[in-house]
Amino acid sequence: MTDTAHRSAGSADPTGVPAAVPAGTPPTGTGLSRLQHIYREGMLGRRPAVPTDFAELERRARRASSRIAWAYVAGGAGEGRTMRRNRAAFDRWAIVPRMAAGAVERDLSVDLLGTRHASPVLLAPVGAGALMGRDSDLSIARAAAATGTGYVFSNQGCNTMEDCAAAMGDTPRWVQLYWSKDEGLVDSLIQRAESIGAGALVVTLDTTVLGWRPQDLNLGFLPFTRGVGIAQYTSDPRFAAIVAERVARPATKQDVRITLSAVRTLLAMTRNHPGRFWRNLRSPLPRASVETFLDVYSNPGLSWQHLATLRERTRLPVVLKGILHPDDARRAFDLGADAIVVSNHGGRQVDNAIASLDALVAIRDAIGPEPTVLLDSGIRTGADVFVALALGADAVLLGRPHLYGLALAGQRGVEDVIRNVVAELDLTMALSGARDVPAVTRDLVSAAG
Incomplete structure (x- = not known):
């Protein structure tokens, strides 16, 4: 499928003009700029404080974390099969670079729900981040602002959404919602999200009860x-x-x-x-x-009837997170959702569940190119982002890697992780002949066999 319509679906505001890309936007050629920065620092004997490959990033973050912190943040459900399946799904796809495309300049920006984002990488909501570093959500918010990266505030955050919004300035922020048993609390959280200028309300569907997490x-x-x-x-x-x-x-x-x-x-x-x-x-x-x-905190009885009330309760765009089946994707959009996040909660809720990337392929094929679809779970590198975009994602949410950067170097560590992932995406686009995100289409990947 090479149709690129899904890149702009749902992107225009009421005036038809997307908001400006926020301050801190990575410049064109951000991949080369990142390479030059790291190599010039190396000439002075300075190596990156945050590793540029995920395996080493994970190893160092584990050494820097307490046992309970690592179990909670890095652990998964059951035997960890869903987490492994998330990664194996990416291994089943290979990038097929195209030559002599003359892609000297790349535009990584994307339109999502009426706002222009600097890149198709947003920071996922991760709860209890303070296990990895003090004032975790504030540090992440400041790093997001410094890099022009959208951030989904966690409903299970360690700093208030008001404080995080103040730290972000004009950088896009969305707010996650866990549907509480108390409907008054649901309304109060929604109203606060509206008051801080959230660009969307992200309702997490897959955690009506906690999954079986042996590490914890x-x-x-x-x-x-x-x-x-x-x-x-x-x-x-x-x-x-x-x-x-x-x-x-x-x-x-x-x-x-x-x-x-x-x-x-x-x-x-x-x-x-x-x-x-x-x-x-x-x-x-x-x-x-x-x-x-x-x-x-969470309502085990959450149903589509609950979700149908959202249009009367908020003026914000509604994003439903945790969709894995094409029928649920169709129902979400029939209900009036503005976007969905294909996600298995990073493998933390159901053991032996379908990989998010596999679900993305089936869902995009089922619903067509128009609806706005994001991918969460298993994203580790810029090359992963490229594959996700090629298979139909409009953008991705980056989860554990930015928490690992926080554990190593606080705000600066989060910034480095973001810059590394976005830089690798930019270089992968350059080397594959893609000038912009809409050019990253399915004909640039192949089943690896």
């Missing part, structure tokens, strides 16, 4: 039980009201054994709760907030 289970660790990753909730007025109702109810006697681990958990809850540590230590709010979050 074997450690008995879930970050939310320590108050990590619930900043969007503890900063929310509706959530605060639910917590207050809980605290006001007569306390029930609980059989709680005082152990060193229990004390550490209480201290972590206290430390991660907004406000002063010593005041929090004397307050029931930190523990009540964690317990309330665990009760309401």
